[in-house]
Amino acid sequence: MGSTKILVVDDELIMRESLAGWLYRDGYDVKTVGSGEEALERLKGTRFDILLVDIKMEGISGLDLLRQVKEDDPDVAVVMITAYGSISTAIEAMKNGAFDYLLKPFDPEALGVVIDKIIEHQDQARENIFLREQFKDRTRFESMIGQSKAMQEVFDLIQDVAPTGSTVLITGETGTGKGLAAKAIHTNSPRCEGPFVQVNCGAIPEHLMESELFGHQKGAFTDAKETKKGRLELAHDGTLLLDEIGEIGMRMQIDLLRVLEDGVFYRVGGTQPIEVDFRVIASTNRNLEEAIKEGIFREDLYYRLNVISFQMPSLRERKEDIPLVAEHFLLRFSQETNKPVDQISREAIDEMMLYEWPGNVRELENALERAVVVCKGRKILPEDLPIFRPEYLALPNGNSLKRVETEHITKILNINQWNIAKSAKVLGVDRSTLYNKIKRYQIPKPT
Amino acid sequence: MIVPPPHSIAISPVGASDTELLIQVGKEISRIFGYQTEIIPLLKDVDFALDPSRNQYHSTLILGELASLAPHAIKVVAIVQVDLFIPILTHIFGEAQLGGKACIISIYRLREGLSSLSNPEFYHKRVVKEAIHELGHTFRLRHCRDQSCIMHYCRTVKDVDRRSDQFCRYCKVLLEDEMKRLNRNWGSRNPAI
Missing domain, CATH: 3.40.50.2300 (Response regulator)
Structure with missing residues (x-):
């Protein structure tokens, strides 16, 4: 004062x-x-x-x-x-x-x-x-790892969104960490003491979904031997993550919309209305706007869910994070497998940086798990990685260094949409060297 | 003019006064601050402070007058029936010279929400709390964040009711410091609080 x-x-x-x-x-x-x-x-x-x-x-x-x-x-x-x-x-x-x-x-x-x-x-x-300053130097936020600008922006956004209580829609490719982002929002929200309940809408068959979400009364159907609470009821006072919401069926979309609007539902076979209070986070790798156009996703549900939305960046959009994330998984899997693997060779890192990671962090995680298991020494080598493509090292006879280099540079340039700065970074050379090589090898820019 | 005894806190009613209330205020001030109290009407009226355009009394003017009338008292608290103001505010419950000698409280708005049938104890408590609060200012205490502390600023009479009549431990220490300083200057005993 x-x-x-x-x-x-x-x-x-x-x-x-x-x-x-x-x-x-x-x-x-x-x-x-x-x-x-x-x-x-x-x-x-x-x-x-x-x-x-x-x-x-x-x-x-x-x-x-x-x-x-x-x-x-x-x-x-x-x-x-x-x-x-x-x-x-x-x-x-x-x-x-x-x-x-x-x-x-x-x-x-x-x-x-x-x-x-x-x-x-x-x-x-x-x-x-103060919080922003703290996060500036942060390479981790809850279980997410990244020092790239893209991930720092995600951390900032979560920090801003978490206390609000608003419904959040997280989009992004498979394996980008949408679930971790949802968990981080819950952990940093006023509901953190409450439950965090996840429903994988893509994994539960439609005929089981109703009972899974809303629960059922004893005797509601043949197998309903006991009254069971649904995921919505379990999420009371906490956060409900509707994972892969784009996969949910039309009927269930209608029921879900009603609950989100009224905060009240009935168990299957139940007559007592159940009032619930939870925060909803939905995630999807689908383009929901496209799904609306195709008539397989309700527009009103989309707007109900899309109060605040953000996209998780793919791993290829934040390649600078690969060494950091890989180190994290190396430590975890070497501890889990009790193997003294504590290094990743320079060449293995280069391989990882060149790869596009369509399965994102989850694929990197799997690759490191396998690498630690098959690794024979203390250091992960390129051949330990499932992404390793031997043709890069064992080129057919007759390939000149010029041809190999031309092909490699062209590939990297194309991956990075001919962004010279990004490509030079991936190739480990400065921009002027890359310009000289493009000119010397007469690599054509696609029109 | 009646002169209050040295090292005492003077309680100075202006206008018709409720003796029972004054005695209770004196007793509580004595208990809290450890000084002897004397009830002495130092001002006959406060008409000199009336602002006819507002039909209210400018408390700062009364404080100046009051301080000069009680040279031997360690502090003086006036209790008036009229509505008080300072120019920037619509009204005030009381005012004090921060670290000075005089303070004033008005009972005008302290009856708010109480009927004539209400327990007088309730009303007396409000007056006592306000008197202690304003006297606290004369001992250099400023408003306190602790909502239960007597030095917490009350915006409404309801807040006054909710507030305790005790100092929080921080204000207590600051009050003791100020009392020690005063007693060194006056060469007096250190009263307990």
Whole structure:
């Protein structure tokens, strides 16, 4: 409280002194000035958190002062003080970035409320900056790993989305870590103490889905020997992940939509309505908009789910993360298999960087698991990797170095859509070397 | 003019006063601050502070007057019936000279929500709490974040009801520090709080 610095700007001595005295007793660090000019002078040397500015002043008006202050430091909260006659100016001030305005004389409660609101707002902003700074150097977030820009953006997004409680739709190719992202949202949300319930909509046959989601009453159907709670009921107070939502059948889409809208459902064979409160996260590798056009996904359900959405980047879009992710899996599998494999050879890393990883992180995970198992020494070699293509090393006789190099450079350029910087990085050369080789080998750019 | 005894806290009612209430305020102030209390009407009225346009009394003017009337008292708290204001605010429950000698409370708004049939104890508690709070300011205490502390700022009478009549442990330490400093200057005993 004491650290909040407030500057009172009012040309009426009695007003600014009574306000400053009140705020000082309230624990704030308060300074006063009698004009806009003095305020600007004072602001050159000291940063204030809050400015309380009288609108009507000789010289620089309150409104002009507001504009100048916000231009120099948009984070300063400015509260305009106004008399009854100048409310329209106060409203104009709000449009120009004033936090609020107070009609003088103001109720002590109103003053307290405004100042508390500003402090809460500024604390929140500082906390967000602090968290962002923390994440800048982060290579991990919950179970996700990545130092690439693409993954840092995902971490930031999760951090922003988690506390909101909004429904989230996560898209991305298979194996990109959509489930891990959903878990990270749950863990960082106010519902983290509640359950995290996952339903793989693609894996459960449609005829079992209803009972799986909504549960059933004893005797509802032949095999219903006991009353069973469904996944929706189990997710109460927590988070429900509807994985591979694009695979869910039309009938179930209708039922699901009703639950999402009403928060109420019935068990199969049940007559008692069950109220549930959970956050929904849906994930899919399908293009749902295309699915809507094809008539296999309901548009209303899509909009219900697509409140906040983001896409998990594929591994080939963040190749710089491959060594880091590979090291992580190496450590995990060497511990699990109890094998003293603790290194990945430079050549094996190069192979991994050249490969496109259509199965994304999950494929890399499987590749490392296999590599650790088959590895004969302490170091993973290219031949330990299932992605290893011997033709690169055992080229048929008669292939010149020029031909091998030309083919390899062409392949990398094509993979990276002829982005020279990216291709040079993958090839481990600088851009000028790559340009020289393209020119020397006369590699044609596809039109 | 009646002069309060040295090293005491003067309780100065203005206008018609409820003796039972004043005695209770004095007793509680004595218990909390450890100083002897004296009930002394130092001001006949506060008409000099009336702002006719607002029909309210400017508390800062009254404080200035009050401080000069009680040179021997360690602190003075005035209890008035009229509605108080400071120019920037619509009304106040009380005002104090931070680290100074005088403070004032108004009972005008402290009856809010209470009928004449209500238990007077309830109303007396509000007055006592406000008097202790304002006196706390004269001992250099500022508003406290702890909602249960007597130095927490109350926006409404409901907040006053919810607030305790005790200092939190931090304010207690700060109060003790200030009392030690005052007693060194006055060459007096260190009162317990």
